[in-house]
Amino acid sequence: MNPMNPTTDEQQLSIVMAGHVDHGKSTVIGRLLVEAGALPQGRLEQVRETCRRNSKPFEYAFLLDALKDEQSQGITIDAARCFFRTAKRRYILIDAPGHIEFLKNMITGASRAEAALLVIDAKEGIRENTKRHGYMLSMLGLRQVSVLVNKMDLVGYDETGFRRIRAEYEAFLGHLGIRPVSFIPVSGMQGANIAARSPETPWYDGPTVLEQIDAFQRREFPESLPFRLPVQDVYKFTARGDDRRIVTGTIETGTIRAGDAVVFQPSGKTSTVKSIEVFNRPPRDTAAAGEAPGFTLTTQIYIRPGEWMVKAGEPPLKTATRFRANLFWMGRDPMVRGKTYKLKLGATRSPVKLVEVLAVLDATELSTVAGKQQVDRHDVAECVLETPKPVAFDLVTDLETTGRLVIVDHHEIAAAGIVLAAVESAESTLQEHVRAREIAWKPSAIAAAERARAYGHGAKFVVFSGPADGAADAHARALEQALFDRGFKAYYVGMESLERGLDADLGEDARDDRIRRLGELARILTGSGQIFITSLSGADADDLRILGQLNHPNEILTVSVGGDEPSAPATSLRLDPAGDIGAGIARVGELLKARHVILDYVI
Amino acid sequence: MDTLERLEAHSVHILREAYREFKSLVMLWSIGKDSTVLLWLTRKAFFGHVPFPLMHIDTGFKIPEMIAYRDRIAREWGLDLIVGQNTAALEAKQTFPDGALTRVECCKALKSEALKHTLSGEWPRRRLNPATGEFEWEATREAFSGVIVGARADEEGSRSKERYFSARDRQSEWDVGDQPPELWKQYKTDFAPGTHVRIHPLLDWTELNIWEYIERESIPIIPLYFDRGGGTRYRSLGCLPCTGCVKSPACNVADIVEELRTGRFANVAERSGRAQDQEDGGGLETLRRGGYM
Structure with a gap:
């Protein structure tokens, strides 16, 4: 043998x-x-x-x-x-x-x-x-x-x-x-x-x-558990007439059939599985844990890699921005508060921060070391972590494999961890940041109301969002022009204009940081009494919420032009991307009037 | 799921992870059985498409049938193929067949060096134009930061120390002792500018797994692996002057699977026909530290 x-x-x-x-x-x-x-x-x-x-x-x-x-x-x-x-x-x-x-x-x-x-x-x-x-x-x-x-x-x-x-x-x-x-x-x-x-x-x-x-028994793939697919990617290969839009990933647990209703987390979008695709084989009826097929959906929805696909009617994952986790730290440098790390959980990638070290466990004695503020190499720590946007996960006690995470520091996996619980947070680190910023902000001698009287209108941050088809952008520019023509102090800046300037030090994948800077910029420009207009493609409800928080204490108005966020409470107005731009802008004007930003508005 | 299905799903997962995380990605295709299986798995992962270029380092001494097979498959499957070569060494006749170098030195020059400079875009390279089916010199040469390689852990000792995603520094050097951890399908997909990452989707496959998969999927494979009458065949492919045959009457894929299953080669290393491995004891580990694949 x-x-x-x-x-x-x-x-x-x-x-x-x-x-x-x-x-x-x-x-x-x-x-x-x-x-x-x-x-x-x-x-x-x-x-x-x-x-x-x-x-x-x-x-x-x-x-x-x-x-x-x-x-x-x-x-x-x-x-x-x-x-x-x-x-x-x-x-x-x-x-x-x-x-x-x-x-x-x-x-x-x-x-x-x-x-x-x-x-x-x-x-x-x-x-x-x-x-x-x-x-x-x-x-x-x-x-x-x-x-x-x-x-x-x-x-x-x-x-x-x-x-x-x-x-x-x-x-x-x-x-x-x-x-x-x-x-x-x-x-x-x-x-x-x-x-x-x-x-x-x-x-x-x-x-x-x-x-x-x-x-010893061989590990079997857990088909009896709820269905969990970390969405690794979404493909739309157009070569040789392929018009399929395929959601892919390796199924962690459970089974699924063509025709099953599915929910994506954390976005909350829903659809139905149209087909289960594999190369050089006819589409299949079912797929199960361990397999890595592709899925087409019956509806055109915008799904990002990193979401989870679960079956409607099955227990969903938890979603939160704060959670308690056990970490084993292997990083060269200790894990400290205030620094941004990268979280990888399933197919999810997110910035993450250490909020609090609850306990550091001496792994050899299983005794707790009290009062530590950081996590050192080879420490096992129970801590609270926070992401800027909600992430979805299972608790390790509910579903083991989908409650596992790693943390990246200095380009390397520096920690392995398991999620213990979601944490309700009174105030996010973003809110803390804004509060601290406003305390440090030296107020102008000119009150906002005085400025509004002098300019004939109030300040506002207007954000147009939608798919990357240029419709949001076109609306944003049209609004700038219309307001300017009326003698208002309106100014449009798109994200791409910041790329080589304000954002020049940021890498390609630093979208969250770029959004943060845009929010800070909005705070400054709205503070000057202007109507600051921007457009964002592919923005989700969390991006809009974050921009709103950063623009505080000034106000934001968000306009979705063909966006498909199912539940974006932050969205003030929805416009048909195929509709007449002038008519759309008039509706934005109505809204600005209703909010007392402008007193009178006629296009 | 049986063993092949498990291996396939895992490799597909790694390929998709590489495609998601690396902007400038390339796959090395040596024309041999492993990287051809890798190419097939790529079509699996991307539903018939190969969404990144393939790279072949042509030493100029490859068995001629390999080049013919390469070009035929590339045209048939519409592959984006890049070919690199150490033309300076070949022109100066600084090679082993010319008597100027040892086998290991020759490997280093014609493969490791050629690969390094072709990946970085420093050296000229030819690219197959899918419209005309002809090779053209590339005008602008992208530097690749993610390189997919068909190495298997069971093939040779040093390869068993590899990670699925393995970082190499600016000099293509590999620090075997201090590699980042890899767990729970989470890999090293972040890297400092100037470094690159090698991706090994076939790490867990054995030689037999490869042949069984070729059989199951009917993957077109270069006939050099089969005995065509002389009672010998190639078990591992390389350059003509340094690659020997094994004694074997296997003349098709099923024969090879049978031959491996019965343990005919139990005491013969897969790369035993590759003369450079024998030259200085741990030849391949030395080469790998310096960037050999």
């Missing part, structure tokens, strides 16, 4: 090897390979002979080192993984380095695994990384953990010692919600309870390591 070449009918399972440094992971792996018959012929004898000649005691770890250089011998072993098989199936054993410096590799490895073998030295007992790795496995959602109490030969196969370690570690893992599937007393060196039951442990009646790994 060849470990490199399984048949696809055959199952494959990934197992991560975790545990404190020097607790004997390599020895256990080496022994496991020997017992599973995964080694090239004669290789074991050869390494034993080399050790004898160099007067070194043979260790299985040497065997692993020797094999690392031997790709051509048909076995793949390296710092990261090795392959072997039992009579039942094929295995990928992922070696997670026990040293704290390698936690990023440990997490990467463990997140790819479906089960874990955690090695503890019977003599040394539970050490720092024994606990830390236990914590990581819990956070990563690995539920199948078998604990190998190794080096039993060095403690005379003492049952009492084994039971003590078992009780202590069971209690620790219990706090994390992990119940190990087994504790196995082993000796990697002597081969005790690896493949064959050891006569030295007559008091042990559980499985051997090989029996245990064969008993």
